[in-house]
Amino acid sequence: GQQVMQIPQYQHVQEGEDFTTYCNSSTTLSNIQWYKQRPGGHPVFLIQLVKSGEVKKQKRLTFQFGEAKKNSSLHITATQTTDVGTYFCAGLGGSYIPTFGRGTSLIVHP
Amino acid sequence: EPEVTQTPSHQVTQMGQEVILRCVPISNHLYFYWYRQILGQKVEFLVSFYNNEISEKSEIFDDQFSVERPDGSNFTLKIRSTKLEDSAMYFCASKEHVRSSYNSPLHFGNGTRLTVT
Secondary structure (H helix, E strand, O other), X not given: OOXXXXXXXXXXXXXXXXXXXXXXXXXXXXXXXXXXXXXXXXXXXXXXXXXXXXXXXXXXXXXXXXXXXXXXXEEEOOOOHHHOEEEEEEXXXXXXXXXXXXXXXXXXXX | OOOOEEEXXXXXXXXXXXXXXXXXXXXXXXXXXXXXXXXXXXXXXXXXXXXXXXXXXXXXXXOOEEEEOOOOOOEEEEEOOOOXXXXXEEEEEEEOOEOOOOEOOOEEOOOEEEEEO
């Protein structure tokens, strides 16, 4: 079955530093979604990427979808303490059921 | 903004007991899901439900699990005989539609933390 790998598992940064999490799928995806889960909370949808090579930005967050539609990344510029949480990618294949990666927990030190 | 609501927020049960986790999806959504998350681990798909029947289920969703939509608003997950390893956060999610060109995002509830002792 479809598997989605995500690295790193944890990332500690000083406030103001950049952060990147990477997502790789074992199969070609139809699209990929990103979610954020605050500590003690539930996953909240951030964005969806559909097209090969697509890049989308939300303020300090930049999302990329690879040319082969098998990998994706999320980059945060100049992290803030409000960015703390776990970031999940969720790949969608033919069944359109999101398969979540393990997530990357971002810890921002003030 | 409409929300997915889940009750209870925390359920403690003894091994072997039956539990029912309840969810009210967003009213105009057509697709319903249960996911679970063991503490600190990834969000794992259990089952999807559409048009009053299961559309897909994972290997985790064995015979001890069942889902129901008993009326027009509730969506329940029943675990017949709980095991210690069923302890996890159970998330209900719903989404509006599925199309090849765009997939609606999942809207998650706040979850039910199930503790099996």
